[in-house]
Amino acid sequence: MNKFYVTTPIYYPSGKFHIGTAYTTVLADSMKRLHLLKGEDAYMLTGTDEHGQKIEEKAKEQGKTPQEYVDGMAAYAKDLWAKMKIDYDDFIRTTDERHVKVVQKIFDRFMEQGDIYKGEYEGWYCVPCESYFTETQLVDGKCPDCGREVKLMKEEAYFFNMKKYADRLLKYYEEHPDFIKPEFRKNEMINNFIKPGLEDLCVTRTTFDWGIKVLKDPKHVIYVWVDALTNYLTALGYGSDDDSLFKKYWPADLQIVGKDIARFHLIYWPIFLMALDLPLPKTILVHNWVTMKDGKMSKSKGNVIYPDDLVEKYGLDSVRYFLLREMPVTQDAIFSPESFVERYNFDLCNDLSNLLNRTVSMVNKYFEGNVPSYNGTPNDVDKELEEFCVQQIDAFEKKMENYEIANALQEIWTLISRTNKYIDETMPWSLAKEDNKEKLESVMYHLIENLRKIAILIKPFMNDTADNILRQIGIKDKELKTGDSLKQYDGLKDIKVIEKGEPIFMRLNPEEEVEYIKNLMKK
Numbered sequence: 001m002n003k004f005y006v007t008t009p010i011y012y013p014s015g016k017f018h019i020g021t022a023y024t025t026v027l028a029d030s031m032k033r034l035h036l037l038k039g040e041d042a043y044m045l046t047g048t049d050e051h052g053q054k055i056e057e058k059a060k061e062q063g064k065t066p067q068e069y070v071d072g073m074a075a076y077a078k079d080l081w082a083k084m085k086i087d088y089d090d091f092i093r094t095t096d097e098r099h100v101k102v103v104q105k106i107f108d109r110f111m112e113q114g115d116i117y118k119g120e121y122e123g124w125y126c127v128p129c130e131s132y133f134t135e136t137q138l139v140d141g142k143c144p145d146c147g148r149e150v151k152l153m154k155e156e157a158y159f160f161n162m163k164k165y166a167d168r169l170l171k172y173y174e175e176h177p178d179f180i181k182p183e184f185r186k187n188e189m190i191n192n193f194i195k196p197g198l199e200d201l202c203v204t205r206t207t208f209d210w211g212i213k214v215l216k217d218p219k220h221v222i223y224v225w226v227d228a229l230t231n232y233l234t235a236l237g238y239g240s241d242d243d244s245l246f247k248k249y250w251p252a253d254l255q256i257v258g259k260d261i262a263r264f265h266l267i268y269w270p271i272f273l274m275a276l277d278l279p280l281p282k283t284i285l286v287h288n289w290v291t292m293k294d295g296k297m298s299k300s301k302g303n304v305i306y307p308d309d310l311v312e313k314y315g316l317d318s319v320r321y322f323l324l325r326e327m328p329v330t331q332d333a334i335f336s337p338e339s340f341v342e343r344y345n346f347d348l349c350n351d352l353s354n355l356l357n358r359t360v361s362m363v364n365k366y367f368e369g370n371v372p373s374y375n376g377t378p379n380d381v382d383k384e385l386e387e388f389c390v391q392q393i394d395a396f397e398k399k400m401e402n403y404e405i406a407n408a409l410q411e412i413w414t415l416i417s418r419t420n421k422y423i424d425e426t427m428p429w430s431l432a433k434e435d436n437k438e439k440l441e442s443v444m445y446h447l448i449e450n451l452r453k454i455a456i457l458i459k460p461f462m463n464d465t466a467d468n469i470l471r472q473i474g475i476k477d478k479e480l481k482t483g484d485s486l487k488q489y490d491g492l493k494d495i496k497v498i499e500k501g502e503p504i505f506m507r508l509n510p511e512e513e514v515e516y517i518k519n520l521m522k523k
């Protein structure tokens with residue numbers, strides 16, 4: 001059986017997770033579900049990144065010990081992911097003993113191999129980003145990642161010899177075109193960081209205490225990124241007494257990260273793996289950001305939206321759909337109350353929900369709920385629909401293979417629109433009046449078949465909605481719910497739709513709901 005190991009970054013528990021942060025995890029969950037649907041052994045990892053100065057400071061602000069603070073935040077994260085039905089297999093916390101011990105071992109090994117050496121560091125440090133920058137990297141004297149103030153700091157520190165691996169990394173990029181998606185991110189790494197000359201990375205700190213200590217020199221705390229990145233290995237038991245999961249799942253098939261942490265995952269992470277003599281992940285997918293009309297989400301701008309607030313009011317699947325559908329490959333997505341309500345009303349209500357409702361009510365009206373069986377010979381209109389369906393499924397698969405998620409969803413919605421148009425073209429109400437039973441049977445059969453396929457296609461992204469559709473159209477047989485059954489057009493027998501289908505999405509009043517969401521943002 002094929003395996004599929006997918007990871008999200010581990011989250012900084014420095015506050016509530018906004019809608020943008022949920023994107024990575026919703027996407028990873030969808031990818032896991034897609035592979036499960038293909039019958040593969042899919043495994044998903046997420047977790048929390050709990051060390052560092054920022055966390056130490058947050059805990060102090062709240063009058064807690066760092067451990068108390070991160071315990072509360074890890075519980076918050078698990079609760080949020082449960083609300084969003086994130087089907088992870090393991091949740092790693094960097095304060096877990098299983099992680100701490102192995103990070104120390106890895107650090108020791110790097111020292112013994114001569115990859116890590118002792119020196120002195122001076123540079124511009126951004127506390128929130130926990131990153132040092134050189135003078136030239138600063139933008140207007142501020143942090144190039146978050147735009148905040150930086151301070152000049154100097155300390156005795158250990159360094160990782162990145163330069164030693166630069167050529168090997170470039171060669172790896174060249175020989176593995178699937179390693180970085182989308183491709184332009186690779187060029188960014190090469191042109192902005194590797195070609196100008198990779199700096200050795202400072203991998204310890206002495207200015208704070210909340211972190212993993214270097215075993216042989218415990219006044220040094222291991223840099224949070226060395227600690228954090230190795231979670232993808234430690235969670236699988238790498239370097240422990242039981243590394244069976246590691247043997248089974250490593251290398252990762254897909255690691256998903258946001259653009260802000262691309263540099264860490266596309267440069268430092270592969271170099272650490274090379275130094276450990278381990279294979280690299282097959283693909284690292286870098287996605288853009290969810291932003292607001294007026295730029296980045298921030299509490300001070302009063303434009304932050306939290307996923308749980310939206311889920312509570314509009315249901316989980318509309319939020320998952322919006323996030324996945326709105327993120328282009330090369331640009332940021334923009335969240336606005338208007339676009340959320342529009343997607344809800346047009347895509348989910350008008351297109352999907354109506355197709356289901358019209359179909360279920362017609363099968364009830366004309367055939368007492370019994371789906372006619374297939375006569376095996378499609379007429380021209382039906383044949384065109386069948387071919388269109390196959391073509392859309394192919395297009396969907398191609399886009400997914402290339403991780404163009406929003407475009408892949410678009411292909412499903414093109415199929416939904418075409419199926420709605422098929423009702424208008426075939427006019428079942430006229431066929432019933434004319435008593436054209438054979439044609440009417442074929443139309444009903446094709447509508448149910450397309451809805452079944454649409455449900456399977458959306459299942460990884462919107463699991464509950466897909467199950468609801470399959471239930472309403474009477475598909476009970478497991479075999480008819482698999483990815484393998486997608487291209488089959490004549491397998492439905494003895495199917496009965498439910499008597500009265502409830503709408504899966506109800507039209508929203510745009511003015512009222514836009515106002516409601518705006519108020520959520522001000523909250």
Ligand code: MSP
Nearest residue numbers: 009010011012020021024049228229257258289290
């Ligand atoms: N702790 C690090 C990751 C360490 S992985 C070894 C971290 N955590 S984070 O909580 O700040 O971010 C978690 C994820 O959310 C990252 O993939 C990040 O890129 C993503 N996003 C943060 N803001 C985002 C948006 N506005 N939009 C989309 N993704 C966003 O980084």
